Amino acid sequence: MAKKILIVDDNKDILDIVHETLSYENFEVLATSENHGIIEKVTGFNPDLIIIDYRLGNINGGEICQQIKQLPGFENLPVIIFSAYVNKPEDLFDYGCNAVIDKPFDLTELIDKVNNLVN
Template identity: 60%
Template sequence: MAKRILVLDDNHDILDIVHETLSYEQFEVKSTSRGEVVIPLMEKFAPDLIILDYRVAGTNGGELCMQIKSHPNFKNTPVIIFSAYINHDDELYAYGCDAIINKPFDLNELVTKVNSLLNESKENTLL
């Protein structure tokens, strides 16, 4: 069964490229440009990993990350935050994310980080 990934980014070009890349890598991907639908979509789709843009119109990806990490069913779901704000990693990790990818990013870096977090998550559930 394919791992599920939920992606939030309000830049449609980035959203399309990330969606296409992860789909090509055999992940089942749901993507949205609207922050307010992330939690309901997460509850319905039950992703194995979530990728959030830090700055989305009307939403803060860090605050969404905190909501996800406080949700009883998704507190252990890995979350990656995309950020164009380099040198703010400490602030971003304070939201509880598992990884940060700085924009612009390399698609190989994205795939490597996604696979790494999914493997770590799988190992932690086996312990």
Template identity: 60%
Template structure:
């Protein structure tokens, strides 16, 4: 059974590219551009890894990461935060994420980071 990945990004182009890339790598991928949908999707989809854009409308990716990490059933699910705000890695790790990927990013870097966290 393939590993499940949930992606949040409010930039549709980035969402499409990441979704397509990870699907090509044989992951079962679900994606959304709405931060408000993430926790429901985590509960319904039960992902093996979550990728969150830090800056999205409404709740930010860091706060969502905290919610996932505080949830007894999903606290061990690895979370990657995407951020276009370079040099804020320490702040982002403060939310409890397992990795940070700075935008713009290389798709090879993304796939390697994902593989290192869930395979």
């Protein structure tokens, strides 16, 4: 059975390329640009990994990561945060994420980090 990945990014171009890349790598992918209802998407889709953009309108991906990690049964769910706006990406680990990818990013780096976290 394919591993499931939820992608949340308000940049449609990034969303499309990450969705296409991970689908090609045989993951089941749910991609959304909506920053509301994410908790419901997580509990409904039950992903093996979440990739979330740091900047999502009125909330940041780090705060959403914290909310997800507080859900019963999702404490150990791997989360990758994308960011183009943080001067010190290591600070993002304070939110509880498992990896950080700086934008712009290399697709090989993305695939490697995803595979390391879900396998």
